Amino acid sequence: MKRLAxxxxxxxxxxCTLSLSAQTLNIQVGxxxxxxxxxxxxxxxxxxxxxxxxxxxxFALSEISRMYVDESAVADSVVTVAYNGNAASVTVxxxxxxxxxxxxxxxHVSITQSSNTVDEITYILSGSSTNGGFYMAGSYKATIExxxxxxxxxxxxxxxxxxxxxxxxxxxxxxxTGTTNTLVDAANGSQKGCLYIKGHAxxxxxxxxxxxxxxxxxxxxxxxxxLKNATxxxxxAVNDGINCSQYFLMESxxxxxxxxxxxxxxxxxxxxxxxxxxxxxxxxSGNAYILGGSITVTGAKKGxxxxxxxxxxxxxxxxxx
Amino acid sequence: MKKILLIAILSAGLLPMMAGExxxxxxxxxxxxxxxxxxxxxxxxxxxxxxxxxxxxGTVNFTLTELxxxxxxxxxxxxxxxxxxxxxxxxxxxxxxGTEVGSFSNLVQAVQQVDKGSYVIVQSGKSQKLVVR
Numbered sequence: 020m021k022r023l024a025x026x027x028x029x030x031x032x033x034x035c036t037l038s039l040s041a042q043t044l045n046i047q048v049g050x051x052x053x054x055x056x057x058x059x060x061x062x063x064x065x066x067x068x069x070x071x072x073x074x075x076x077x078f079a080l081s082e083i084s085r086m087y088v089d090e091s092a093v094a095d096s097v098v099t100v101a102y103n104g105n106a107a108s109v110t111v112x113x114x115x116x117x118x119x120x121x122x123x124x125x126x127h128v129s130i131t132q133s134s135n136t137v138d139e140i141t142y143i144l145s146g147s148s149t150n151g152g153f154y155m156a157g158s159y160k161a162t163i164e165x166x167x168x169x170x171x172x173x174x175x176x177x178x179x180x181x182x183x184x185x186x187x188x189x190x191x192x193x194x195x196t197g198t199t200n201t202l203v204d205a206a207n208g209s210q211k212g213c214l215y216i217k218g219h220a221x222x223x224x225x226x227x228x229x230x231x232x233x234x235x236x237x238x239x240x241x242x243x244x245x246l247k248n249a250t251x252x253x254x255x256a257v258n259d260g261i262n263c264s265q266y267f268l269m270e271s272x273x274x275x276x277x278x279x280x281x282x283x284x285x286x287x288x289x290x291x292x293x294x295x296x297x298x299x300x301x302x303x304s305g306n307a308y309i310l311g312g313s314i315t316v317t318g319a320k321k322g323x324x325x326x327x328x329x330x331x332x333x334x335x336x337x338x339x340x
Numbered sequence: 341m342k343k344i345l346l347i348a349i350l351s352a353g354l355l356p357m358m359a360g361e362x363x364x365x366x367x368x369x370x371x372x373x374x375x376x377x378x379x380x381x382x383x384x385x386x387x388x389x390x391x392x393x394x395x396x397x398g399t400v401n402f403t404l405t406e407l408x409x410x411x412x413x414x415x416x417x418x419x420x421x422x423x424x425x426x427x428x429x430x431x432x433x434x435x436x437x438g439t440e441v442g443s444f445s446n447l448v449q450a451v452q453q454v455d456k457g458s459y460v461i462v463q464s465g466k467s468q469k470l471v472v473r
Contacts, residue, residue, distance in 0.1 A: 042362045042379055042412060057362035057379070057412040068389070068405035080386050080404060087383035088365065 043091050044113075046073065047084040050106060051121050054093045055113030076116040096138045100153060102126050102146035102170060115140055126151030127176035132186075134158055144168045144182075154178045156185040164193040165200040165228060172205045179208025179234060180215045187218040187241070194226035194249040201229040212239025212262065219265070222246045222272070232256035237279070240264070242289060243302070246312070248272045253279065260319065264289035266299060266327070267307040269314070269335070276316045283316030283339065288326040304328075309335040316340070362412035367393075369406045375460060375467050376413060397458040397469070398436035426463065433470070434460045 042057035055073050063073045071078050098119070099110045107126045111119060118136040122129040126148035132140065132155070141162040144153055147169040154177035155161065163184065170181045177183070181202035184190050194200060204213035213232040219242035222228075227250040230237040237256035238244075243265035253260035255278035261267070267286040276283040288305040296302040305326030313336040316322040322339025323329050331337055366376040382395040391402040431450050433441040436458050444450035450461070451472055461470040 044412070060412055062409050062411050064409045065404070065407040068403075068407070080391075083386055085383060085385050088379040088381075 041090065041092070042088055043093050044073065044086065044088055046071075046078060046086050048078065048082050049084065050123060051109040051111065053078075053111045053113060053116045054091075055116070056093045057088075059113060074113050074116060076113075097141050097143060098130065099143045099145070100128055102144070102148040102151050102168065104148060105150060107146070107148065107151060114138065122177070124176045127154075127172075127174075128152070129154040129156075129177040131155075132157030132159060132161070144170075150174060152176065152178060152181055152183070154180075154183045154185070158186065158188065160188040160190070161186060162191040162193060164195055165198065165226065166195040167198040168200045168202070170201070171203040175205050175208050175210070178215070179205035179210035180213060182214050183210065184216040184218070186216075190216050190218050190220050192216075192220055192222045192249075193224045194222060194228045194251075196225040198226040199229070200226060201231075203231040204233055206233040208234040210234055212236040213256070214238045215241075217241040219243045220245070220263075222249045222251070224248055226250070227252065229254055230256070230260075232258070232260075236260070236262040237276075238262070243267065243299070246270065246272050246274070251275070253277065253283075256280065259283070259285045260316070261285070263287075264305075265303045266305065267325070268299065269307075269309050269312050271311040273312055274314045276314075277318060279316075279319045281319065282321045282324040283319040284314070284323045285321075286323075286325040286327070292326075294327075306330060309337055311335050314338070362414060364413045365393075365410055366413045367402060367410045368408045369402070370408045371406075371465065372408075373462070373465050373467050375400065375402075376469055378469070379412065397471075400436055400460075401438060429463055431461050431463045434462065436460060436469075 044055040046053045060073055065071050069080055071080055093112050095112050095114045097112045101108045105125045107128050115138055118133045120131045136159040139160050141164060143164045143166050145166045145168055149171045150173045151170050152172040172181045181204045202213050213230050220240045225248045229252045231254045235257055236259045237253040238261045240263040244263040245268045247270045250273040253276040258281045260276035260279045261284045264287045286305050286307050289303050293303045295304050307323055307325045307329045309331040311334045315338045317340050363379055364376050365379045366374050368374045378395050380396055384391055384393040389404050391404055393400045428446055430445055431447055432443045433450055441454060454472055456472050459470045460467050
């Protein structure tokens with residue numbers, strides 16, 4: 020009886036999973052596919068034989084390559100970008116389609132979030148390109164998930180950075196557990212870093228991120244930066260391996276920095292010095308807090324250079340040579 | 341244990357009712373006439389001034405300027421006739437590609453006189469898909 024119950028329950032679970040998939044309307048515009056769950060679409064008006072509007076996203080009919088219905092599931096608020104050589108395929112969840120303007124040139128992808136964006140959007144980047152980049156602009160917090168991405172930027176189409184986030188809010192950078200990600204930016208460009216984030220960056224998860232900065236810094240964060248679990252390898256950089264402002268806080272993980280022209284990690288005071296604050300709220304101290312994990316810097320002018328103090332706990336390891 | 345088994349079996353039995361919830365795509369033209377197509381394997385492309393919609397039943401061309409809207413629906417095209425159309429009133433049948441097959445005094449006569457296949461049936465400005473088996 021027990022075996023039978025287990026078999027039936029297992030079968031039930033499988034069927035439940037299958038039943039979760041439902042009709043999805045896919046609208047292809049070039050290499051971008053907008054994915055609208057049928058249950059969310061409601062009435063989709065045509066206008067004058069020239070436009071179709073779905074969930075407040077208006078498409079020119081002339082730009083639609085194809086529409087089709089399948090039974091795949093759509094995760095709300097997710098954009099995927101899959102690089103493949105000189106091209107990139109983009110999918111956009113229907114609930115956020117109205118907020119995004121997407122441009123593409125080969126494997127260079129630019130996404131602009133409108134100012135009325137009300138959902139945090141997760142951008143999942145994967146695949147490989149030797150001539151591509153990812154640029155995102157907006158004013159609402161976002162998540163960038165690196166899920167096995169190898170990206171070299173050789174021509175500054177939207178930016179010379181491999182990844183450029185022109186967004187002053189909190190940007191969570193998930194280095195997906197078990198993945199290795201490699202970024203190389205364009206040489207002799209004007210970008211501030213191979214990975215540039217205008218706002219504050221929170222690195223997380225247990226993947227590996229390799230960075231080569233061929234113009235200036237390896238990683239440039241406009242505001243503070245925190246790190247938990249991830250492994251960051253700066254293979255080389257013209258200036259600093261990591262450059263941030265306000266404060267640098269590492270809870271765990273591993274940072275290895277080699278072949279940099281200036282400092283391993285540099286943390287500046289951004290605007291007005293506050294000194295350390297409770298829970299680092301509104302903090303602009305120029306401090307580096309190494310609470311855990313390990314940092315190894317080789318061959319830099321200074322291993323860690325801060326406008327404030329470098330505070331290293333007993334649980335952390337910092338090696339500069 | 342028996343209770344768990346019973347609940348699991350009963351629940352599994354409900355699943356087919358949940359599948360394919362929005363199985364159809366209904367197009368409405370500017371005159372208010374609707375055409376419901378199965379959404380299974382449906383794809384559509386713009387060709388000149390037409391929206392060309394293809395599914396397992398065939399291909400339908402819509403003139404873009406005459407399209408007002410579309411929406412997913414839960415109506416089963418094979419049973420919707422009972423709900424939407426009056427079986428005693430005259431109907432006109434068209435092939436899926438839009439060619440008129442003929443006008444009939446009522447639905448039963450139409451079904452008896454046409455070959456097996458898929459048709460669009462129109463009555464009083466409303467249309468539905470009809471499958472004659």
